[in-house]
Amino acid sequence: MSTAESPTPRRRGTKIVATLGPASSEPAVLERMIAAGVNVMRLNFSHGTAKDHIERARLVRETAQRAGRELAIMADLQGPKIRVGKFADGMVLLEPGASFVLDAARTELGDLQGVGLDYKELPRDVKPGDTLLLNDGLIVLEVAAVRGDQVRTTVRLGGVLSNNKGINKQGGGLTAPALTAKDMEDIRTAMSFQADYVAVSFPKTATDMEMARQLCNVAAAEYRHKPGLIAKIERAEAIPNLEKILEASDGIMVARGDLAVEVGNAAVPALQKKMIRLALQHDKFVITATQMMESMITNPVPTRAEVSDVANAVLDGTDAVMLSAETASGKFPVETVTEMANICAEAEMAEDVKxxxxxxxxxxxxxxxxxxxxxxxxxxxxxxxxxxxxxxxxxxxxxxxxxxxxxxxxxxxxxxxxxxxxxxxxxxxxxxxxxxxxxxxxxxxxxxxxxxxxxxxxxxxxxxxxxxxxxxxxxxxxxxxxxxx
Missing domain, CATH: 3.40.1380.20 (Pyruvate kinase, C-terminal domain)
Structure with a gap:
């Protein structure tokens, strides 16, 4: 027999998902993270090669076995790349009021006048008056005109725009499919090491999840394996379809980054509570994610606001809280897990049983x-x-x-x-x-x-x-x- 969790000083029901990356890929560090309370390891397929992910999955299994634990492995698919291209100098400084062109046909490197696009369908998805938010909303562009492959915009909120930053449309409406050719290849990679869960980025309907399940089941058939499917709720269009998406999934992730950019920061807390409540009602599990302990990427202790954020997710009833860059590339991966585990345990002591x-x-x-x-x-x-x-x-x-x-x-x-x-x-x-x-x-x-x-x-x-x-x-x-x- 082997346990899924080794004894810890404080009993904790809420689970911790941690992202594996350069800061946490040393066996000794990973072993300490597991001892501190990690239950699920996330492999982020937006970074690294198939070989990298296969090697990291092997590392997780071997380290968990040495620790007398069994962890779940989550393969998190990248989804569509809705991003700007690259700049000649790596970045530009956009001034408010300036004109800037997003050009789907541009092949040369970008400059102050404009930049190419990884997402070639953008000119067909927008119209004059639409608002585009780049780099998680730090740059705001208003569409002035669409001319062929060019989206001509006016800078409303300026700042530094660097290579390959993401693009969102305020209110949603981008037609990019949830599953790309890269995702399909990554599903095959994830099934080769029998990932326990596959997280699908940017699903908008239950059909997206049904298609992902078919692809996973086909890829996993030779291993006699069936992974669980997690829908990452990060598109505005997913909100009215939430119950159908839940029915087609094993669990959901409250992916607050892209979702906040599309629906506005102020709308996210209420949506988080709604998603957790609906998941519980539908007998599905739910993960709350994005910037939960962001300051601990560089600091050894969290902010009071982050402590409250994690605690409130626990009090809302989330199954798990997730760490991204905090454990993938941060300076304090073990300390972050320890802090998060303590916050969860303390919050659970205040829960009402109803x-x-x-x-x-x-x-x-x-x-x-x-x-x-x-x-x-x-x-x-x-x-x-x-x-x-x-x-x-x-x-x-x-x-x-x-x-x-x-x-x-x-x-x-x-x-x-x-x-x-x-x-x-x-x-x-x-x-x-x-x-x-x-x-x-x-x-x-x-x-x-x-x-x-x-x-x-x-x-x-x-x-x-x-x-x-x-x-x-x-x-x-x-x-x-x-x-x-």
Missing amino acids: LDADFSGMTFSRIDQSIAMGALFTAYHLGCKAIVALTDSGSTPLWMSRHRVHIPIYALTPRVVTQRKMAIYRNVRPLLMDQSVDRDQALADAERHLKRRGIVGSGDIYAITCGEPMGAPGGTNMLKICRAE
Whole structure:
């Protein structure tokens, strides 16, 4: 058996996603990050080669194994490159009121008059009066005219514009497809090392996610693997389609960077709360991301605002909080994970449990889901020390994790792929346990496992769910309340 999480000084239900990069690719650093509390490692396919990602995935698996842990690996696809080209001097300083041309046909390097485009469809996606935001909104251009391949603009908010900075259209409306030829190749790479999750950038509809799932399943077929799909919500067009996108995905990411540029910074906090609430209602997991501990790229402690940001995401009910440049290229990757873990644990202590209200008016048509909810309700009101789910697919622990009970959920599975996938579920501690025996033997093995790890002691009450016959997916049909011997 191996645990998904090693013991830590403070119990924490919220999971931490960390991005692997130059600052965290040394085995010793990665091992310390895992010990500090990382649950999911993100490989950012916007940077690096296929060989780089395969090597980093191997490093994660080997380091986690040495640490006695199983982490999930998330392959984060780049998505469409909606960017300006390069400049002769690497950058230009744009002055307010100046004219500037974005030219899809330009092949020479850019200058103060204009620059080429990686995204050749831009002239067909905009019209006079539209607002374009470059470099995460630090540069604002107003479209004055469209002439063939040229988008002629007036600088409204100036500043330094450097090579390959991103372009957003205020309010959305860019037609770039969510999946590019590069993404399709990257999916094949990710499946070669059986990434547990694939994050799809810039989906606008459920169809984008359905197409991504088909591509992933085809690429993973030879490995007999099926990854989970995460929709990164970062386009304005995705907001009205959010519920359909959720239904087509296993989880979503509140990707606040590009989303804020398109809908405006002020709209993001309310959207974040809405997305987390809807994900919980639809039995999907949710990751909150972007600039959560941004100052720790260069500083050893976070700002008070960052502490509040992480804590509020936890209080909203997010499954996971994510670190990007903080761990990929920052100076303090281990310290950042440690700080984030402490913030999450402290915020969870202030959470209200509203289980009775959660269940008010709810009905369940599935036996396995009814058993999961029954285990939560009973364990909470009996004051159980733990909830244990013997699971093959991980569905029962996922359903349980949608509600706050402040009782740890231990998910025991015979499948390492299920163990890794459950690493992202809030308040779920996935453990590997053989379940090839009969029910009574499995229940006895589970109690010995819990006692050996100090999870329950003699006389402690715990709830356990399983299915008969053992090992049948979707077969959870039994709830038992036990007192440890």
